[in-house]
Amino acid sequence: MASVLVIGSGGREHALSWKLAQNPKVSQVFVAPGNAGCEQGKVSVVAKKDLDTDDVKSLVDFCTAQQVSLIVVGPEVPLANGLVDKINAACPSIACFGPTQAAAMLETSKAFSKNFMHQHNLPTARYETFTDAEKACHHIKNAPYEALVVKASGLAAGKGVIVASSREEACEAAADMLTNKTFGSASEEIVVEELLSGEEVSALCFSDGHVIRSMPIAQDHKRLLEDDQGPNTGGMGAFAPHPLISNEMKSEIESILQKTVDCMRECGNIYKGVLYAGFMLTSDGPKLLEFNCRFGDPETQAIMPLLKSNLYDICVACANGTLAQTPIEWHCDRTACGFVLVSEGYPSDYAKGKVITEIPPPTDYAIVFHAGTASVDNQLVTNGGRVLCATAVGSNLSAAREGAQRIAGQISFEGKYFRGDIGRQVANRAQSALKGVTYAQSGVDIIEGDRLVQRIKHMCKETQKTRSGAEKDIGGFGAVFDLAAAGFTDPLLVLGTDGVGTKLAVADAVGRFDTVGIDLVAMCANDVLCQGGEPIAFLDYYVTGRLVADHAAKVIEGIAAGCVMSGCALVGGETAEMPDVYKRHQWDVAGFVVGARNRDWPSLPRSNEIRHGDVVLGIASSGLHSNGFSLVRKIITNRGLNFDDTAPWDSSKPIGDSLLTPTKIYVKSLLNMIKKGEIKALAHITGGGLTENIPRVLPSHCAVRLDAASWQIHEVFKWLHAAGPVAATEMIRTFNCGIGMVAIVAESEAQTVCKKIANSGEQVFQIGRVVDRNSDGPSVQVDNLSSALSGKYSATNGHNSTASAKTKVGILISGSGTNMKALIERTLQADSNCEVALVISNKANAGGLKIARENYHIETKVIECVGKTNAEREVYEKKIDDALRAAGVTLICLAGFMRILTASFVNKWRGRLLNTHPSLLPTFKGHDAVRQALAARVRFTGCTVHFVEAEVDSGAIIEQAPVRVEPHDTEESLQERIKLQEHIIFPQAMEAVASKRVHYQELNGGVRANGHC
Template identity: 95%
Template sequence: MASVLVIGSGGREHALSWKLAQNPKVSRVFVAPGNAGCEQGKVSVVAKKDLDTDDVKSLVNYCTAQQVSLIVVGPEVPLANGLVDKINAACPSIACFGPTQAAAMLETSKAFSKNFMHQHNLPTARYETFTDAEKACQHIKNAPYEALVVKASGLAAGKGVIVASSREEACEAAADMLTNKTFGSASEEIVVEELLSGEEVSALCFSDGHVIRSMPIAQDHKRLLEDDQGPNTGGMGVLYAGFMLTSDGPKLLEFNCRFGDPETQAIMPLLKSNLYDICVACANGTLAETPIEWHSDRTACGVVLVSEGYPSDYAKGKVITEISPPTDHAIVFHAGTASVNNQLVTNGGRVLCVTAVGSNLSAAREGALRIAGQISFEGKYFRGDIGRQVANKAQSALKGVTYAQSGVDIIEGDRLVQRIKHMCKETQKTRSGAEKDIGGFGAVFDLAAAGFTDPLLVLGTDGVGTKLAVADAVGRFDTVGIDLVAMCANDVLCQGGEPIAFLDYYVTGRLVADHAAKVIEGIAAGCIESGCALVGGETAEMPDVYKRHQWDVAGFVVGARNRDWPSLPRSNEIRHGDVVLGIASSGLHSNGFSLVRKIITNRGLNFDDTAPWDSSKPIGDSLLTPTKIYVKSLLNMIKKGEIKALAHITGGGLTENIPRVLPSHCAVRLDAASWQIHEVFKWLHAAGPVAATEMIRTFNCGIGMVAIVAESEAQAVCKKIADSGEQVFQIGRVVDRNTDGPSVQVDNLSSALSGKYSATNGHNSTASAKTKVGILISGSGTNMKALIERTLQADSNCEVALVISNKANAGGLKIARENYQIETKVIECVGKTNAEREVYEQKIDDALRAAGVTLICLAGFMRILTASFVNKWRGRLLNTHPSLLPTFKGHDAVRQALAARVRFTGCTVHFVEAEVDSGAIIEQAPVRVEPHDTEESLQERIKLQEHIIFPQAMEAVASKRVHYHELNGGVRANGHC
């Protein structure tokens, strides 16, 4: 008779000891340290105090005393520590089931495992390994595939894999593992690999090192929540039985070098042969001579029950009751259990695994879920969808495919309709003319019943943009419905229309009625606030077009106005001296959220952190403040003709929305000090940092709607708006527009945006200063535009303070003024003598210094500067040249390159010296010379490279990554010559 020792304490070890004890050759099975469920019949638990399984000497002595002939090592940690090697060396007569330490590397090091797969041409996901978080993030952002799977290379109890939903989230996971050591030494090295799509299966097999015998295929449901949501766990359930079955064929995910948990709990009830004989054969190298049989007429399903809080923090010591005794069809395997004062209590995250056997998967599922539901302990959780997808496929193979199985759930759609009907009816109480029922093919609206006599229709449509991503992250969906109505209704109002009816379009990869109902609940609230009826909409479920949890929403508003109402905008009535009124926004409204989310991510903040600009709210709740709806505040004044024009301040900010209602001969001059700018905008300005000009053309900066009124009406209109409950400011005047002048000029913007926040952390008192750049041009300003655009990026060290041209008709002047609100000057040189040139250059010098400029970029400036001027600005004066200096100097560099028949030329950014094209080189970029090139075609491709490297050089000098070497006129980069 044989005795066996099983090492481990989980559900796997309970299942193994249970199966080993069924062999008549086995007299005793010891489990060290085991759990409260193992000890039954032949099986005994050996407490830690009686046997230290990490001490090989005491382990061998115990096995000798108990006449143990086989040791089965369950968990991966002892294998990683070389326990099998040590036992084989200390006592070769004891058979040990488990791989050597070297063989276990296939599991214990994911980096080693992936390299092994690559070396042996095993199909697997594309990958790279990293020990540096910054390099890992660069790969994640730039990989030619979705590098969204981040794995700790070492052992992490089955929880060291993060499947990210975005590159940003993957970068966070990499930083958590490598920098914050989330999984300790296990994450000192990580694997970043391609996200594969398909079904995951576990293919287990027995092996003696020469022969393999496969077990039935299993499928482990690793995510905590149903529908494969939530964090990865060690395994939440097993269908019965890693590969990913992709559209390109099976891909190998990982190796495990021991029995899987919880796969083992589902596989063991299907094993017909004796497990003891198989394990001994594997240890002795005789597996080829050992037949293995399985119950081919059975299917098994295991459902894991976990403690509340798993896989993170969870409580222990919760009393467990109502566990059914084992039968031929079902058994409850213990994992995290203990016996305290003769009571069974929880002692881990994964507590139990209920395994049921049936003639098919549906029967096995039903049995396992029924027993799991009967078991009781505080905080119990289990997934109710284990095996559902495979069972559905089996059913459809017998009965045909249903629409639900293709991904469209009509029942869920009907449930949504029933939930939202009452919401629609509520909106109709405040608006006559709408039909009382929804669900028809269309909606009929009675304009006469709504009070219109000779109506014109005013139509509008809009969306909410990436504010939806914030709603997703926070898990709050009602406010974006209000945003949707506001974006549409406010637009219609600007055309003089009264919103009367609204329709929505909600689309998703998989419909969840509760989620959609929350969105529509917000839409209904917005409709009531704007006075229009929610008359219908479309809910589209589009699997394969949208990802499973991806969704979007669009709105359509129908407005109306009687023909005799004053029209809007009445641009022909706008005059010099008219007053510009600004009606306060509630915050960001629904624009600029891509930039907002990037800044929050760059600052290392989460949406549940306290908002730096509002200590009373989390960031997410503050950002989800809904867009204001201005219909009730302004409609009566529109009807009376008291307002000449309205501009809804959405994407493009004040500078791009106000011009939409102005006549060509008018502009507006605003004073940013005249209205209250919300703290969130000041924080974004500093934390980005975001240039003031970019702020005003991206965000509403505190003004949600602009009204233009005659000076004589201004005071009365202000009072009416204020009486309606809105905050209103006189923010500027209409002025005559210069031919090349901007349509919107905003004074005091930088000072109004400055506040108590800093660019480094968003909390200190002053923002860090940027290098002020002056740009000198003579023409269209293409290089100038590239330089300006770079300064508007959040990580720029520069701010363009002034653009100077020696030609009044230079096209770049208008671009700088109107598109970027940058100050421009024309300084023409009227003479050619040295004295006249020096006077001219002194004017340039004075203007630059008055603007605070400390760095000059010559962007197509077609004058040669004197040595006097160059020496004043030496080391702070940059220019480009259309060749790879020092070759092809002079004004005809492109022609020279073609004449020389070189294969490559390019462009250079260099410091300016008195001698033309001789300054120290900062950046260069090559350009291939094609056989068919002309001067024009080659010049155009060189310009494209200039647009890339000129901004790079500007930033390098401004950030002091590159220094001008005073002694020899060379370049010092990063402190090296």
């Protein structure tokens, strides 16, 4: 028979002790300090005076005396204080259910938690962390998203989150937390987060550090008042399972929870216990809001009545790492709902000592869990803000909540308050779903579609004010356009269609959707202009896996703006919701423009009139326009940049905002000249760049010769050229390189046309001439392209070379260079102080050479040592020294360099030569450090980055990282985990030395690394 100790005093601990006591293997459950309701049957309360749960010796002595084999830690504070670590160290024979102090950081530091999510690509809201109120407010006001959620980073008893209704209110919350210390030390650092829309749920799972087992998905109600009004609380009620969560959504959530546990393990933190994740179910799928490292309260009171298996067995399996072999069953035909009863004044000041009566006895389908209660003079009285949780079980949510509400209403104490709407909204939706299958249930929301139509009607009407001939209403089966009313006498129709491509992915990442609507119109209207047509009407096609009216309306708002710019009317479109064809978050948009031209207008292009000597005019683009974004996004990813980072080519904007600059629309600037025949041909520079679009309007015997020095190439193109790096020839055939439209005019008309274009507000350049084409020659020749694209950006990483000089790093390798890759990748990040100038290998077949040369375009050299004498080694090392100095290297990193360097070379580079070692030096020196660690049966080993000295593994330590030794580890498995930590701390150490945060310091009798990474 087993005895269990539950630590805590709330409703959660009552529910846990109640469930643990149901196991026939358990003879006794102690709850410390517990509450007045816990003590029943096998469950005994241990008062604080009899057991100080903060004192490890007292705990161990108590557990030894009472033969306790399992400790279950309920609240977060003991976990944050490292109770599990202390119990494991003091008495390993006692199984302790809960994560270690390091693993509990997922809850105890929201800054750590958000950084962890970001680092491991777990879906979450965009965010920034701050310790300065002014900087936080500046971000809140200028963020490219609704930065309205302000969180205290530390523990604040579930109340440290403010969801502001405006940016001003969010600034006030940030100031309260950081300046006024509203939540004490918990708000010394805050997280400012994007406001997500959707439904919030609680997803809990058991974990043994390797596998997880999910619990029924619950939903709690944080706000004090009904309809989710009033201040945040610790929780006013909960129900489980949520009846409207699809199996697909459950699977996504479970995958995220499993990935979280896996990533924690890879970081050296074996997560055991309960992992609780708050999710927002957005139109883009589930997104993490926060983690908790223990059972939720009041979710536990709704989940435990649904557990069919023995909780004791599950907790022991989690602690012992055997959860995979422990089956868990739930009552799948039941729903549980709990109503929390609180004291008057909660969550602010409240009175205690109010007598409680009329609590019904527990049954198979109803139980009242105690939280803030005490027994005084044989009377049950209130002793906290949250007093009781009336929990009922039913066949569905409606039945469960009715039972819970009935019990809550029956209980009596002065100042009692509870919310009567716990689960009501979801229950009503679930009841509606039972009445029959609807189109909405199949994934198509007609109501949301109707809402969109109402929102965009006025936008369409605005576009019709500038264009006669269009109908005044949308929503019919089609659109009628009166060409005569639009001023056409003998019209020809000119039609065009296009899309925006992967620029949509940037819009998604930034969360800004209006500008891509302008892009869509521009791509279509400019094409029609090239055929001599005047755009008169526009239609759009918007398709998505799940319609969100607000999102679609923003896109159509941009389309309407583009229509006004191009002088055409938005006469209709199609909004398609196709849940099985597109994923929930996927969407696309296409445009269709109807243009017209009178038959007597000069046609375009008039290729037969193009002659040798005609002038090629280039009309400036606004930037990238809408082409080449697959390549752009790859370059940005490879450089380790984010869309909210400052653009390297424009310090006034984030990358995302700069990239979303809309495509220029040239209709109003060029249309009159087209009608007068002053332009022979127009070429819209889209996909294919200048070299593939201009030939579309040329006769076969003509070519153009352009001078790239004659026009202004935007900085973004120069940056892409350097940061890719992208060859000049690839640039000119992929991007517009600063020219959005090309016009070919007779030499006699060139000055006049240039002046008219400039007067319209556009920037225009004479960029070349029409020439005779050789039969085997190119249609477009561009002179001075490489020099025009070169600029102030480094060819290694695309960063502004006018910034402070970077430390040039040389890397020495002998093999595949996995550490080398980590070092190079770090130098490619925007905040790096380093630039890898040279990679040297002593072996010609070293795999790292090809990686450095082909993947990163870094110079490589092979310098082989052909002898073993000291003289031959010194000759060899002089070659290395000469090569490094010729490349300007001032810092060397040894990344798997399998030669011992002579004292002469080491002393010459002393303080500028770094290496790693696979142990926590000074322990386990030598080439077999991992084998030594396993033989010594240590619990932890790790890796060290150190300055190199002539004596092997003796240099001053710069940085170290621990790695836990697992019972099943082999040399290979432990070595692999150590390497993962090396990939993290070696780049950190390189940056710290380069930035002089750490420097080599000689002392009497030795040396040390002074400073911190």
